[in-house]
Amino acid sequence: MSRHEQSITSRETDYSEWYLDVLKAGQLFDYSPVKGCMVIRPHGFAIWEAMKDDLDRRFKETGHVNAYFPLLIPMSFLSKEAEHVEGFAKECAVVTHHRLRACEIDGKPGVEPDPTSKLEEPLVLRPTSETIIWNMYRDWISGHRDLPILINQWANVVRWEMKTRPFLRTTEFLWQEGHTAHATQDEAVEETVKMLGVYADFAEEIMAIPVVKGVKTANERFAGALDTYCIEAMMQNGWALQAGTSHFLGQNFAKAFDVTFQDADGERKHVWATSWGVSTRLVGAVIMAHSDDTGLVLPPKLAPIQVVITPIWKGEAQRDELLDYAYGVRDELKAVGIRVQVDTRDNMKPGAKYFEWERKGVPLRLEVGPRDMQKESVFAARRIGGKKFPIPVAGVAARVQEVLAEIQQEMLDKALAFRQERTYRCDSYDEFQGLLESQGGWYLVPWCDDSEQEDIIKAETRATVRCYPLEGQEEIEGKVCFKTGKPATHMAIFARSY
Amino acid sequence: MSRHEQSITSRETDYSEWYLDVLKAGQLFDYSPVKGCMVIRPHGFAIWEAMKDDLDRRFKETGHVNAYFPLLIPMSFLSKEAEHVEGFAKECAVVTHHRLRACEIDGKPGVEPDPTSKLEEPLVLRPTSETIIWNMYRDWISGHRDLPILINQWANVVRWEMKTRPFLRTTEFLWQEGHTAHATQDEAVEETVKMLGVYADFAEEIMAIPVVKGVKTANERFAGALDTYCIEAMMQNGWALQAGTSHFLGQNFAKAFDVTFQDADGERKHVWATSWGVSTRLVGAVIMAHSDDTGLVLPPKLAPIQVVITPIWKGEAQRDELLDYAYGVRDELKAVGIRVQVDTRDNMKPGAKYFEWERKGVPLRLEVGPRDMQKESVFAARRIGGKKFPIPVAGVAARVQEVLAEIQQEMLDKALAFRQERTYRCDSYDEFQGLLESQGGWYLVPWCDDSEQEDIIKAETRATVRCYPLEGQEEIEGKVCFKTGKPATHMAIFARSY
Numbered sequence: 001m002s003r004h005e006q007s008i009t010s011r012e013t014d015y016s017e018w019y020l021d022v023l024k025a026g027q028l029f030d031y032s033p034v035k036g037c038m039v040i041r042p043h044g045f046a047i048w049e050a051m052k053d054d055l056d057r058r059f060k061e062t063g064h065v066n067a068y069f070p071l072l073i074p075m076s077f078l079s080k081e082a083e084h085v086e087g088f089a090k091e092c093a094v095v096t097h098h099r100l101r102a103c104e105i106d107g108k109p110g111v112e113p114d115p116t117s118k119l120e121e122p123l124v125l126r127p128t129s130e131t132i133i134w135n136m137y138r139d140w141i142s143g144h145r146d147l148p149i150l151i152n153q154w155a156n157v158v159r160w161e162m163k164t165r166p167f168l169r170t171t172e173f174l175w176q177e178g179h180t181a182h183a184t185q186d187e188a189v190e191e192t193v194k195m196l197g198v199y200a201d202f203a204e205e206i207m208a209i210p211v212v213k214g215v216k217t218a219n220e221r222f223a224g225a226l227d228t229y230c231i232e233a234m235m236q237n238g239w240a241l242q243a244g245t246s247h248f249l250g251q252n253f254a255k256a257f258d259v260t261f262q263d264a265d266g267e268r269k270h271v272w273a274t275s276w277g278v279s280t281r282l283v284g285a286v287i288m289a290h291s292d293d294t295g296l297v298l299p300p301k302l303a304p305i306q307v308v309i310t311p312i313w314k315g316e317a318q319r320d321e322l323l324d325y326a327y328g329v330r331d332e333l334k335a336v337g338i339r340v341q342v343d344t345r346d347n348m349k350p351g352a353k354y355f356e357w358e359r360k361g362v363p364l365r366l367e368v369g370p371r372d373m374q375k376e377s378v379f380a381a382r383r384i385g386g387k388k389f390p391i392p393v394a395g396v397a398a399r400v401q402e403v404l405a406e407i408q409q410e411m412l413d414k415a416l417a418f419r420q421e422r423t424y425r426c427d428s429y430d431e432f433q434g435l436l437e438s439q440g441g442w443y444l445v446p447w448c449d450d451s452e453q454e455d456i457i458k459a460e461t462r463a464t465v466r467c468y469p470l471e472g473q474e475e476i477e478g479k480v481c482f483k484t485g486k487p488a489t490h491m492a493i494f495a496r497s498y
Numbered sequence: 499m500s501r502h503e504q505s506i507t508s509r510e511t512d513y514s515e516w517y518l519d520v521l522k523a524g525q526l527f528d529y530s531p532v533k534g535c536m537v538i539r540p541h542g543f544a545i546w547e548a549m550k551d552d553l554d555r556r557f558k559e560t561g562h563v564n565a566y567f568p569l570l571i572p573m574s575f576l577s578k579e580a581e582h583v584e585g586f587a588k589e590c591a592v593v594t595h596h597r598l599r600a601c602e603i604d605g606k607p608g609v610e611p612d613p614t615s616k617l618e619e620p621l622v623l624r625p626t627s628e629t630i631i632w633n634m635y636r637d638w639i640s641g642h643r644d645l646p647i648l649i650n651q652w653a654n655v656v657r658w659e660m661k662t663r664p665f666l667r668t669t670e671f672l673w674q675e676g677h678t679a680h681a682t683q684d685e686a687v688e689e690t691v692k693m694l695g696v697y698a699d700f701a702e703e704i705m706a707i708p709v710v711k712g713v714k715t716a717n718e719r720f721a722g723a724l725d726t727y728c729i730e731a732m733m734q735n736g737w738a739l740q741a742g743t744s745h746f747l748g749q750n751f752a753k754a755f756d757v758t759f760q761d762a763d764g765e766r767k768h769v770w771a772t773s774w775g776v777s778t779r780l781v782g783a784v785i786m787a788h789s790d791d792t793g794l795v796l797p798p799k800l801a802p803i804q805v806v807i808t809p810i811w812k813g814e815a816q817r818d819e820l821l822d823y824a825y826g827v828r829d830e831l832k833a834v835g836i837r838v839q840v841d842t843r844d845n846m847k848p849g850a851k852y853f854e855w856e857r858k859g860v861p862l863r864l865e866v867g868p869r870d871m872q873k874e875s876v877f878a879a880r881r882i883g884g885k886k887f888p889i890p891v892a893g894v895a896a897r898v899q900e901v902l903a904e905i906q907q908e909m910l911d912k913a914l915a916f917r918q919e920r921t922y923r924c925d926s927y928d929e930f931q932g933l934l935e936s937q938g939g940w941y942l943v944p945w946c947d948d949s950e951q952e953d954i955i956k957a958e959t960r961a962t963v964r965c966y967p968l969e970g971q972e973e974i975e976g977k978v979c980f981k982t983g984k985p986a987t988h989m990a991i992f993a994r995s996y
Binding site: 033 | 669
């Protein structure tokens with residue numbers, strides 16, 4: 001089989017292999033020669049671009065501006081915040097030299113780091129930018145009129161991961177990181193929660209993935225945060241995926257970098273901070289949540305190609321006529337902003353074309369043959385299934401817009417139903433262990449917020465607390481912990497996760 | 499003086515200091531703790547974003563797609579293309595470790611690279627991505643149907659520069675790099691020239707900077723290219739700035755990375771390559787080309803804020819009325835896509851506000867006082883000067899659009915006239931030396947394309963060949979070289995440059 005025809009492992013057979021097969025068949029990524037780093041191919045990058053455009057608009061609408069801070073961070077900065085260095089030191093790529101020199105390697109000309117170019121202080125590649133940014137905020141903030149600062153950055157970051165998986169966990173990844181500075185605690189907490197809401201709305205409206213908004217336990221908290229809020233999504237194997245986080249950092253970084261302001265009352269105070277981010281991991285999430293054993297399934301709002309038109313002709317004369325017809329439809333769709341392409345290749349059978357576009361996740365295919373042309377219609381096939389149906393050319397753009405909106409909604413509904421079916425309530429740890437093993441899924445349980453017990457459960461079941469959902473905590477009243485029998489403090493979701 | 503009120507050195511006094519002062523006063527950048535790396539502040543980043551959006555649209559319209567390749571490149575890749583490594587080895591930041599460990603530094607807790615995490619093969623931070631990309635293209639190209647590949651990447655790159663200057667030359671910078679693969683030499687050359695045209699159009703239409711399109715000499719060519727095309731712009735001190743380059747790479751990288759394809763004739767052939775890029779240096783160019791001794795001057799098409807409305811009131815009642823009036827005008831401008839802001843601050847005098855917006859380069863200020871309100875108009879002041887004039891509120895949006903377009907055009911005309919006045923013809927080297935020293939500027943001279951002579955001229959005058967202009971080469975016929983007296987081969991522009 002050629003590389004374009006490789007088969008896709010079914011989800012049931014091997015979910016991890018299925019995921020990699022879908023990525024490969026959809027030409028979304030490729031392995032790079034550097035372990036853990038991936039190449040994002042054009043079809044995969046276009047999905048990230050669509051995400052980026054929409055998120056960037058949401059950030060700007062909520063008053064944020066973009067900036068850019070250096071990739072290289074002085075090594076000593078990391079250790080200024082004790083928990084932060086604890087969390088990131090083990091994953092840092094370190095630059096130690098700034099020049100190569102010629103040398104011989106196995107008798108051939110090669111290069112090596114030039115020892116005379118050794119840096120006095122090594123630099124780390126940013127694993128996240130709190131330290132370099134708060135170092136700058138010290139100079140930018142002096143009075144309360146300088147606050148709030150609402151800055152976002154789109155950037156690459158490097159975390160040296162031992163186990164990697166394309167899009168979900170890679171050594172280098174692309175992300176955005178918001179870093180805001182506020183005069184009061186209330187304002188910072190409000191910002192943290194607001195941005196969590198922006199992420200949740202984006203996930204549901206654009207990615208067609210329902211998410212649970214919640215708070216992390218101390219074990220799962222960002223290194224340096226007082227509270228980490230998150231959105232959690234369910235994948236098709238019942239595992240959870242943390243799709244975005246928003247951190248209330250308190251005054252930790254302001255104290256570590258000595259960032260104070262003169263308040264309206266004349267007093268000098270430390271500044272309050274938040275940070276929040278989502279990454280190319282979202283591309284992995286959208287694929288894992290929606291794709292099937294045939295290949296990629298993309299929600300229309302993220303699909304680089306939303307509609308493909310496939311004319312089917314016999315002979316030259318018919319070809320020209322049909323292509324004209326297809327281009328006419330294409331132009332009407334383009335005019336209303338639909339991302340559409342006509343498949344004009346004449347060296348492929350229709351079946352092979354359909355197969356390829358299905359693997360690439362194009363939401364809607366419009367087949368055009370001589371009979372469709374005669375009837376002044378096109379024949380529509382949805383990537384998510386259902387009977388094929390004709391669409392009259394008169395009013396085709398409006399109808400296709402409707403169909404795309406229906407597909408988007410159905411995908412969200414399906415994902416929501418899937419999650420609801422696989423979210424179980426459970427009051428006993430024994431029962432939890434058995435169910436998790438046999439059926440997977442998420443478990444909403446009364447819990448006593450105990451880090452050591454959490455470690456034990458993780459060791460025994462590979463499940464962790466994904467979050468304390470923001471909604472529904474009131475029902476904890478009077479319940480006991482499903483593990484310890486002590487009075488419960490939180491309703492928690494336990495699950496295996498990426 | 500507070501940091502907001504620092505004075506700006508005049509261009510005449512010290513052009514370099516003037517440039518730094520303009521950047522600082524406009525809050526475009528800040529120095530970072532890592533030598534040679536800069537922080538791009540929101541007002542500066544917004545200029546880059548506007549450039550990026552427009553360029554990205556032009557790239558897509560010419561058939562290109564975006565992708566992303568890793569930051570980290572195996573050190574050995576650099577040496578696969580002999581000239582390439584020669585050009586970049588001296589500027590490479592090298593990653594040698596992937597973990598930090600706790601240690602004591604001067605008796606305090608610190609971190610150091612963990613020796614047990616030393617990499618078997620060091621990695622370099624991409625100074626440019628030809629090597630990693632052509633390594634991938636080897637797997638992506640097998641037949642002629644896989645060609646052309648027209649990929650662009652927006653990314654950060656690192657070149658360890660000894661002498662840096664914000665935006666113009668920094669250790670890390672942001673850029674785009676196009677990397678295309680073609681079946682034939684003709685097609686690759688055509689792509690190289692096409693992208694040079696895209697850059698030139700962008701520079702003139704968006705940056706309001708006229709550029710000369712040309713070809714570099716061997717001395718100034720990209721390391722690994724057969725031909726480097728460039729656009730050159732004149733700064734206000736008469737120096738040249740290379741604003742973008744487009745390289746015809748021949749088959750050098752295809753041979754170094756063994757990238758071949760089976761052609762329609764059944765033969766295996768090496769692939770032809772181009773690469774082309776522009777960077778955040780363009781932000782520096784636009785500032786150096788247009789700004790004045792008062793501060794930043796931005797062309798309307800790049801200005802993050804195109805129009806600022808400054809209401810001037812006395813007392814609370816008048817304030818509310820005037821703000822309503824100002825918001826009304828704002829909404830009309832917004833509705834047609836003008837980037838507009840109302841300055842509502844009540845702790846500043848109008849003069850101080852005007853001063854600040856001028857320093858930030860806002861092209862048009864609309865002053866609004868009680869009398870303007872009475873006359874149902876606003877009072878317009880252009881950043882580039884000229885008499886202030888009233889604009890009636892009826893039809894304000896259309897009129898402001900016209901005024902912004904006029905400003906854009908005037909800026910281009912002025913820059914073009916400036917360049918024409920300071921581009922001199924010269925047939926004698928002695929004369930050239932004297933004139934360059936006394937009046938600066940560009941010198942269009944007959945030249946014999948001799949690398950050694952070029953080095954001598956550079957050592958004696960600090961001027962280099964900026965390019966052989968694409969237009970006007972026919973006049974070389976029968977001329978002799980201004981330096982050697984030998985038959986001239988090219989009309990060349992000599993100038994000092996950034």
